[in-house]
Amino acid sequence: MTPQSEDFSRWYIDTIKKADLMDYTPVRGCIVFKPDGYELWERIQQAMDKRFKETGHRNAYFPMLIPESFFEKEKEHVEGFSPELPWVTEAAGEKLEEKLALRPTSETMIGHMYSQWIQSYRDLPVLINQWANVFRWEKRTMPFLRTSEFLWQEGHTAHADEEEARHETLQMLEIYREVIEQELAIPVWMGQKTPSEKFAGAVDTYSVEAMMKDGKAVQAGTSHYLGDNFAKGFDIKFLDRDNKLKFVHTTSWGTSTRLIGSMIMVHGDDKGLVLPPRVAPTQVIMIPIGSGKKREIVLNKVDDFVTDLKREEVRVRTDVRDETPGWKFNEWEMRGVPIRVEIGPRDLENNQVIIARRDTGEKLTVPIDQLIETVKGLLNEIQTNMYNKALQFKAAHSHVHIDTLDELNKHVIKSEQDQVIAGWVLAGWCGDETCEAKVKEETSFTSRNIPFEPPLNKETCITCGQKAQHTVWFSRSY
Numbered sequence: 001m002t003p004q005s006e007d008f009s010r011w012y013i014d015t016i017k018k019a020d021l022m023d024y025t026p027v028r029g030c031i032v033f034k035p036d037g038y039e040l041w042e043r044i045q046q047a048m049d050k051r052f053k054e055t056g057h058r059n060a061y062f063p064m065l066i067p068e069s070f071f072e073k074e075k076e077h078v079e080g081f082s083p084e085l086p087w088v089t090e091a092a093g094e095k096l097e098e099k100l101a102l103r104p105t106s107e108t109m110i111g112h113m114y115s116q117w118i119q120s121y122r123d124l125p126v127l128i129n130q131w132a133n134v135f136r137w138e139k140r141t142m143p144f145l146r147t148s149e150f151l152w153q154e155g156h157t158a159h160a161d162e163e164e165a166r167h168e169t170l171q172m173l174e175i176y177r178e179v180i181e182q183e184l185a186i187p188v189w190m191g192q193k194t195p196s197e198k199f200a201g202a203v204d205t206y207s208v209e210a211m212m213k214d215g216k217a218v219q220a221g222t223s224h225y226l227g228d229n230f231a232k233g234f235d236i237k238f239l240d241r242d243n244k245l246k247f248v249h250t251t252s253w254g255t256s257t258r259l260i261g262s263m264i265m266v267h268g269d270d271k272g273l274v275l276p277p278r279v280a281p282t283q284v285i286m287i288p289i290g291s292g293k294k295r296e297i298v299l300n301k302v303d304d305f306v307t308d309l310k311r312e313e314v315r316v317r318t319d320v321r322d323e324t325p326g327w328k329f330n331e332w333e334m335r336g337v338p339i340r341v342e343i344g345p346r347d348l349e350n351n352q353v354i355i356a357r358r359d360t361g362e363k364l365t366v367p368i369d370q371l372i373e374t375v376k377g378l379l380n381e382i383q384t385n386m387y388n389k390a391l392q393f394k395a396a397h398s399h400v401h402i403d404t405l406d407e408l409n410k411h412v413i414k415s416e417q418d419q420v421i422a423g424w425v426l427a428g429w430c431g432d433e434t435c436e437a438k439v440k441e442e443t444s445f446t447s448r449n450i451p452f453e454p455p456l457n458k459e460t461c462i463t464c465g466q467k468a469q470h471t472v473w474f475s476r477s478y
């Protein structure tokens with residue numbers, strides 16, 4: 001496996017392949033989610049879905065094919081998405097009258113349906129989420145982070161007024177923060193996208209941004225206040241209490257299988273994956289050691305432990321394959337399993353087992369009668385430790401005292417020479433898009449978001465030196 005410090009992208013690809021999370025297919029940019037990769041997604045889904053439902057949303061499913069004419073109804077939307085759309089032009093041997101796009105996102109189809117479902121204020125709000133696949137024909141792909149087809153959820157809501165719709169937009173962003181921080185152990189910055197980075201057709205876009213171990217950012221989730229842009233495009237009107245016909249205010253919000261890639265890039269190390277216990281498909285791997293007659297005694301004891309751990313809802317597996325213990329240790333370390341339990345005949349004689357933590361590499365000797373309690377406690381401790389480690393990393397690579405492009409350039413160039421990662425830069429911005437574009441041209445850093453709670457407020461624009469209107473995170477990104 002390529003070490004992270006040598007080539008981070010290579011390390012990433014090596015790791016996800018060796019850990020058996022995915023495979024490539026003959027269709028460019030389309031991957032298979034193998035069972036361990038898919039189970040990570042299922043656990044993220046469950047954590048999200050539970051919170052969506054607690055806040056009054058329900059799931060529905062809309063078609064994958066969208067008529068071309070739908071895209072014309074919202075000008076910015078069509079401009080934003082048309083370069084990446086794959087089209088269906090033919091079916092049953094005949095050319096279609098109107099070509100159909102494979103959805104890149106479903107605002108248009110859902111907008112069309114909402115216009116028929118919503119008549120009166122009594123029909124509002126509409127709070128729907130969809131779990132689906134979407135397509136964006138990307139030129140450069142990277143498994144989980146950027147693929148031509150990916151899995152996601154997209155929430156689409158309609159409200160009677162702006163205040164309620166804006167509240168919804170931020171509520172869902174907060175849910176994303178909670179799931180990503182609590183379940184995936186990834187600290188994020190919440191904030192607002194600059195106008196040039198917002199969703200095509202949105203009034204305002206908000207994001208949660210995470211820092212990978214190479215210092216680049218991943219936009220981990222977005223939530224959009226769409227105003228009445230789509231309501232006007234699709235004629236979604238309702239008769240209000242005052243007997244006036246009004247356009248609804250809509251929102252949309254999404255997270256995707258990018259979260260899997262982010263989790264790997266935030267926590268992984270040169271031995272492979274390091275998975276947060278809350279989402280790890282296997283939380284504990286049992287490795288029985290020893291051969292011959294004694295092996296049977298060991299296996300019986302291991303079975304007892306497995307039964308007890310399962311009763312406590314711990315996801316546990318036993319590796320009885322005909323391989324050496326050392327080979328198995330490497331294998332399960334590479335797969336990122338949080339806890340390894342080693343049990344041999346001598347351990348049983350001494351009434352103890354050996355526990356190894358994946359996050360710290362630490363080994364502990366634990367009395368047999370304390371194994372179950374120790375494992376349960378450790379799973380929580382590992383989850384917290386992984387979050388804190390990522391938080392420290394993010395703080396150590398966030399630069400808040402760079403005030404000019406020159407300083408940023410020196411910092412970036414220095415980083416490349418020293419093989420030190422560049423990280424994120426907190427910069428003042430005057431609000432002029434040409435200043436934002438110049439940062440990208442000269443440093444390849446792009447604006448991530450305008451954080452709700454910046455660590456400090458910047459006085460001057462990093463590009464022109466004029467008074468700053470906003471304080472913005474800039475970085476390279478995936």
Ligand SMILES: [Zn+2]
Nearest residue numbers: 430435461464
């Ligand atoms: Zn400026």
